[in-house]
Amino acid sequence: xxxxNKYNIFIKNALDISIYICYIIRKEECNMELEFYTVKEVSRxxxxxxxxxxxWIQHEKIKSIKIGSLRRIPKSEIERLMEGE
Numbered sequence: 088x089x090x091x092n093k094y095n096i097f098i099k100n101a102l103d104i105s106i107y108i109c110y111i112i113r114k115e116e117c118n119m120e121l122e123f124y125t126v127k128e129v130s131r132x133x134x135x136x137x138x139x140x141x142x143w144i145q146h147e148k149i150k151s152i153k154i155g156s157l158r159r160i161p162k163s164e165i166e167r168l169m170e171g172e
Contacts, residue, residue, distance in 0.1 A: 124161075125157075125158070126140050126141060126158055129149070129160050129165060133169070140160075144158065150164050151164070
């Protein structure tokens, strides 16, 4: 599994993805057992249209990672939005 991101980091495997996620969410301590959700799952959890979630990702209101053509959102982002940050 590989791809490029806006930080020009080459992602080769699941561990690299976890490290990258830790980097973009800027947590001091990062649990490597991260949970990810699809755009569809996030839209259902938050009660939003999928297009709204995609727009929020585009405008960086929701942090996500792109793996090939797939977009994944870490559980911590959903928790942050639900807490109203």
